[in-house]
Amino acid sequence: MSETVNQAVTILNEKLAGADIGGTAKFDIEGEGSVMMDDSGARAADEPADVTLTADSETFQSILSGDTNPTSAFMTGKLKVDGDMGLAMKLASILA
Secondary structure (H helix, E strand, C coil): CCHHHHHHHHHHHHHHCCCCCCCCEEEEEECCEEEEEECCEEEECCCCCCEEEEEEHHHHHHHHHCCCCHHHHHHCCCCEEEECHHHHHHHHHHHC
16 A cells, blocks of 8 residues: 555545445545545555545545545545545545
């Protein structure tokens, strides 16, 4: 796993603590790897998910740091969403 994925798992576990996302989500970080998220937290893995969010490493790190709003990233084409849009919106509110 890349350092970006390892850092993402740590940050996402902090943000997801106690959150009920009600499904499975995957962040696909282009050129780095994938992070799976569900009600038990985040882990480095690449598995089928209810929603897949795809972005380059720079956009992903900017979303995690709070510098980029996930909805804005989606609207400008920097973040692609495939699957359950409701779950994607729920994740956006948790990450914002």
